[in-house]
Amino acid sequence: MEQNPDLHRMIQEMGERAQQAARKMVKLTSKRKNEILLSMAAELELRRDEILAANRKDLELAKAAGLSPAMVDRLTLTDRRFEAMAEGVRAVAALPDPVGKRIGKTVRPNGLVIEKRRVPIGVIAIIYESRPNVTADASVLCLKTSNAVIMRGGKEAFHSNHAIAAALQSGGEKAGLPAGALQLVATTDRDAVRELVQMDDRVDLAIPRGGESLIRAVMQYARVPVLKHYKGVCHIYVDSSADQAQAIKIIDNAKCQRPGTCNALETLLVDAQIANEFLPALGRWAKSAKVELRGCSKTVAAIPGCAAATAADWEKEYLALVLSVKVVNGVGAAIKHINRYGSHHSDSILTSDKRNANRFLKEVDSAAVYVNASTRFTDGGEFGMGAEMGISTDKIHARGPMGLEELTTYKYLVTGNGQIRQ
Amino acid sequence: MEQNPDLHRMIQEMGERAQQAARKMVKLTSKRKNEILLSMAAELELRRDEILAANRKDLELAKAAGLSPAMVDRLTLTDRRFEAMAEGVRAVAALPDPVGKRIGKTVRPNGLVIEKRRVPIGVIAIIYESRPNVTADASVLCLKTSNAVIMRGGKEAFHSNHAIAAALQSGGEKAGLPAGALQLVATTDRDAVRELVQMDDRVDLAIPRGGESLIRAVMQYARVPVLKHYKGVCHIYVDSSADQAQAIKIIDNAKCQRPGTCNALETLLVDAQIANEFLPALGRWAKSAKVELRGCSKTVAAIPGCAAATAADWEKEYLALVLSVKVVNGVGAAIKHINRYGSHHSDSILTSDKRNANRFLKEVDSAAVYVNASTRFTDGGEFGMGAEMGISTDKIHARGPMGLEELTTYKYLVTGNGQIRQ
Numbered sequence A, B: 001m002e003q004n005p006d007l008h009r010m011i012q013e014m015g016e017r018a019q020q021a022a023r024k025m026v027k028l029t030s031k032r033k034n035e036i037l038l039s040m041a042a043e044l045e046l047r048r049d050e051i052l053a054a055n056r057k058d059l060e061l062a063k064a065a066g067l068s069p070a071m072v073d074r075l076t077l078t079d080r081r082f083e084a085m086a087e088g089v090r091a092v093a094a095l096p097d098p099v100g101k102r103i104g105k106t107v108r109p110n111g112l113v114i115e116k117r118r119v120p121i122g123v124i125a126i127i128y129e130s131r132p133n134v135t136a137d138a139s140v141l142c143l144k145t146s147n148a149v150i151m152r153g154g155k156e157a158f159h160s161n162h163a164i165a166a167a168l169q170s171g172g173e174k175a176g177l178p179a180g181a182l183q184l185v186a187t188t189d190r191d192a193v194r195e196l197v198q199m200d201d202r203v204d205l206a207i208p209r210g211g212e213s214l215i216r217a218v219m220q221y222a223r224v225p226v227l228k229h230y231k232g233v234c235h236i237y238v239d240s241s242a243d244q245a246q247a248i249k250i251i252d253n254a255k256c257q258r259p260g261t262c263n264a265l266e267t268l269l270v271d272a273q274i275a276n277e278f279l280p281a282l283g284r285w286a287k288s289a290k291v292e293l294r295g296c297s298k299t300v301a302a303i304p305g306c307a308a309a310t311a312a313d314w315e316k317e318y319l320a321l322v323l324s325v326k327v328v329n330g331v332g333a334a335i336k337h338i339n340r341y342g343s344h345h346s347d348s349i350l351t352s353d354k355r356n357a358n359r360f361l362k363e364v365d366s367a368a369v370y371v372n373a374s375t376r377f378t379d380g381g382e383f384g385m386g387a388e389m390g391i392s393t394d395k396i397h398a399r400g401p402m403g404l405e406e407l408t409t410y411k412y413l414v415t416g417n418g419q420i421r422q
Helices: A005-025 A030-046 A048-064 A069-075 A079-094 A133-144 A155-174 A191-198 A212-221 A244-256 A272-289 A297-302 A311-315 A330-341 A354-363 B005-025 B030-046 B048-064 B069-075 B079-094 B134-144 B155-174 B191-198 B212-221 B244-256 B272-289 B297-302 B311-315 B330-341 B354-363
Strands: A102-107 A113-120 A123-128 A148-152 A182-184 A205-209 A234-238 A265-271 A292-295 A322-328 A346-350 A368-373 A390-392 A400-402 A408-419 B102-107 B113-120 B123-128 B148-152 B182-184 B205-209 B234-238 B265-271 B292-295 B322-328 B346-350 B368-373 B390-392 B400-402 B408-419
Touching (some): A005 A123, A005 A148, A005 A182, A005 A191, A030 A048, A079 A133, A148 A191, A205 A212, A272 A292, A292 A297, A311 A322, A322 A330, A330 A346, A354 A368, A408 B244, B005 B148, B005 B182, B030 B048, B030 B155, B048 B069, B048 B079, B134 B182, B148 B191, B191 B212, B234 B244, B244 B272, B244 B368, B265 B272, B272 B297, B272 B322, B311 B322, B311 B330, B322 B330, B346 B354, B354 B368
Parallel strands (some): A148 A182, A234 A346, A346 A368, B123 B148, B234 B265, B234 B346, B292 B322
Antiparallel strands (some): A102 A113, A390 A400
16 A cells, blocks of 8 residues: 555644643543533634535535535535534533543452543544534544544535534633644545554544445554444344234334434344234335335235345345335244344344343344334434444444443552552 | 465354354353353363373474473473363353343333343454463353354464363363354464454454564454553652652562563653662662663663663563663653553552552553552452453453453343334
8 A cells, every 4th residue: 555655644743642632631620621612612603604604615515516415415514503513512511521430449358459440542533424513523522531532524524624623623722622632634635544543553443433435444444443333234023922003103113214324224024923914014004104115025925016125135224215024933033134134233123022022132133132112212312321422333342322431441540558469 | 465265265164153153152041151161171181181192292393393492381281280271261160250241221211221231242263372271261261251262372382272172162062062162273374363353244353362473463454353462561650759668579579570471560760859769779679689770871870780771671571580760750750751651551650649649540541550569460360350361451342451341242222112213
């Protein structure tokens, strides 16, 4: 891989500044950090016109470049979105600070007192796509947990991101944020991402937020630890003992309430014992809800007009009003299908049989496993975390919605009075 | 990177078998897992002669190949080491099982009950060097926590490792261990390590155990998450308020009790305020303890015959009776030195000043930070974990000694009665 020496030096220097800032961040009290966040929110509002003008510049360039309406929508800072962004910063200030929290204590027979306490991770790199509000949302979660943050946003949002980051930096530094604690990569060169995620002596964690191709690009080069999720292929399994009317309501919610999200339903599994009864009802719902079904052979036979699913459909994240449907022989077959084709995100069983529920909870290898509820609840807010950095389908460090605690690590504080090892 | 298709297929198939075994492992009760471990210990003892004969074969090859006496010693299974290995398996059976443990519970306003429980990670790859007992020690920790394990040992211990793994497999399967749950890579081809740590759809975590060059080889290729430590450059800082007689005893313990370990002392920092008084006493201790000192200019001036440290010495893990010594201006300078040159492993302050102690605990960015104690205590056994998989100087997932809990992840179990998202 060829390397651009100027880019390399620039990213290395950003890492060095972030690391120095991180060393200072550990000294900030919760009170001071909250003052910093409130000052950031105030500065955002102060610079509202400037930020919205930068956003209009990005939007003009996006339209000229022929970006899709969906992309343009994601890029747009409406008044409501701007206010939500500033409010979001204040909401994070109001959350409890996990840093310093004691999560364990032992007194050893030799008198050593061993405490385990939450501490910041250090330097976190956030790599994201076109939503400019992520610049504020993600960075303040890092700062609240005393981490320094290096951000790299999508090139479409370049001007918006810079205006937002400049406001956050200026507002923060007025209230005592160390210089270098919040940095935005000032180039749209794609190689900057590679430089960032290979800097393992200065970056402690990378969190890519975006579509599967962004995540794969990060994973191709990463030498630093990464928390991520590739996609959400979420399942609902309708057991023979399920309340079928309730099942339709839950399926409708999981598929239709916001189909473009990672916790939306993509594949429905139906117990063979109730297929003849349930599938026609499902077909009527799909018709009225305008959901396109893609079924296994039994589903196709039971629902007039249902298309046949291809092999690829079972692994597909549609993010649209399309649903794969498969008839399976009981909970064991459902679990097997989910563990094989799923994405370890969120999966639900609808049942009134406690044994089947417990088996599903135990054997499905996903971040969130549900009984009799919509998969749409996998979300930091819905889980009561107050804020969310994203969702992890990894198993290491953080799994499922990532809140403030997931942005910390721990250390052991050992206090003695002269102990030596025998 | 050129790829050997046969090797690739072999490792992929091992991964597939491990993943299938892992799915079965989640169904094992604690009682059953302990029976499996006890059956493994019994089988080890049953095959004692066979295993020791395999070890003699490795030792002959090692001597013929001219391996160093230290290498040969690490490779040797003495009677005592063999017994300790079998006893170690029984000791792990006796430990409490972290799997299934509830680590959080919330009832949401909508009635959803959200539980957070410890679950196995899945498939763990262990990559290690010449000590054959690691084959038993490391694999049983993985199995105790319901993980499937793929091991890859050093080529010098090939026959020993195979004999041990065969005994563990056979003993385990007699008591219900799923086939594929414990596998040893059956080739000394170095590329097997690369294949193993790049198999990110089948391996959930890799733990390399060994010297810095092994860890760097793993990190060069790893696409799966890795828990590791490169080295232990541990510090003691003697504050002006320290009990100086006690300080010498702690330094002696941290440097000399077992100098080849990662938690042994490598660099001593001395507060300038007491340098003139403390350094001569240190020089006398070093002479009697046969410790070679490498000092900064002030240390060299104060201790007759002390060699001058080079720039490289401040980052050196000697693993021998050598100690770097530097005079610093107070606790702030000590913290700065440790965070810059240290390895984030274990560092200690000797002081009677509470403020300096607290500052050191807060600002030193290491897995274990001590007040008035030897750094040698950073160890799973000494921390009360019962067993240890190694020590992590990473910040993600596990930091410091890794016991059974660190070999688990968690999932969210969400129980409802028809909840849908509004």
